[in-house]
Amino acid sequence: MEVKQSNMPTEDSMAKQEDARAGVAVDAQLAKNIMSRHFQPSLIGHETWEGYIFSDLEIRIKESTDVYGAVLWPSAMVLCHFLETNQDKYNLADKNVIELGAGTGLVTIVSSLLGGKVTSTDLPDVLGNLCYNVMRNIKGRSKYIPLVTELTWGQDLDQRFPRTTHHFDYILAADVVYAHPYLEELMDTFDYLCQENTQILWAMRFRLDPENSFVERFQQRFHMEELYDLPTLSIKLYKAWRKDQKTKDHREAAV
Template sequence: MERRFVPSLITTEAWEGYTFAGLDIRIKESTDYYGAVLWPSAIVLCHFLDSHRETYNLMDKNVIEIGAGTGLVTIVTSLLGARVTSTDLPDILGNLRYNVNRNTRGRCQHPPHVTELTWGNNVEETFPRASDCFDYIMAADVVYAHPYLTELMETFDHLCQDNTVILWAMRYRLDRENTFVERFQKLFHLEELYDLPSLMIKLFRATRRFPCSQQHRCPA
């Protein structure tokens, strides 16, 4: 039997409260899973999106968040007007869906879609390149001490079309993460938007170095 986190609807719960897009947001965490804990990189990315609305206008844009965790970035991008697909592993989806539904229901033009995405696993079947076209890929703290960095790179490469912009907040902890950034730069142009040394967090903007093959491009 698979173990999945489902937040209780009747017991007293602890919340983390935030204000973005002019609205109060309440986030439920689960300490049983690293992926269901809110990390500072997500807050940094949300602050950037909220304070740079003119430069990065998300209204009616197609956005996918990978490794969505507690859903804060998904919630904020939805409140800012985007059409959001929010993804994570199966055992995270219960908490993710709970947070997203609670904070976006009746508040946004495009209700976000929460679905499973296991990096590197049947990504083309789940998100066909010819039809699933994203203006932005959001990622917060997806690089850490796990063995799936190759699969993460493959997922970035698959989801990123010629005109897609990746906004990626990352906390530096280990040399492995520096190595990933070096590999990432072989496929993507990388621009540093924020550097927060006190938090060991950097925020990057990235685009493809090489165009997609013609058969994999979204229709114009």
């Protein structure tokens, strides 16, 4: 007798589909909550700015359309939301923090409001606007004043941040990976600054293939854990830390 296969979904497959739909709904609500942190000023004065609410404080960010790095992208808001809502596990208070590609400074500002000793870095043409935003939002609000300083990825790292005197508990990065020609230099910068016990928190928006290949190469040097996946924003947030070099070398020697 011929037995026909049933195309009816099983209870297990139906449960998985229901879980998937629930997960999508949760992620969509999370993305909505994050984007609600942004507001437009009700009155436009002599200066144009964008408003954000973090740590129950109003943060005013001035953008600059003349410089690509001086525009705030949603990945920064995702990272800020995560830091604020996960202080029990990722406590920045009195920790040494460095931000790569700080841009308009929102992540630096929020990290400082959360008690971090922050080194905020970017290219020279961004520093003026970055420093302005940091100082206007931090003054009188933060235990530590962030150090705003130039950093060109991959260049003079041992001179700017010698490992004997500079150890960072956290490396923060938001939307530093896109189709620019300095991905290898960025990788080397992550590699140099990330020492034992350093945690990387990195939010990125997926756009083109170079971002995907960067993640694959990144995983060769670092362990990675996905903390957020927000399809409605095309943004993921990762935690990363160094692979055990001794264990890796031993494993390769045994092959």
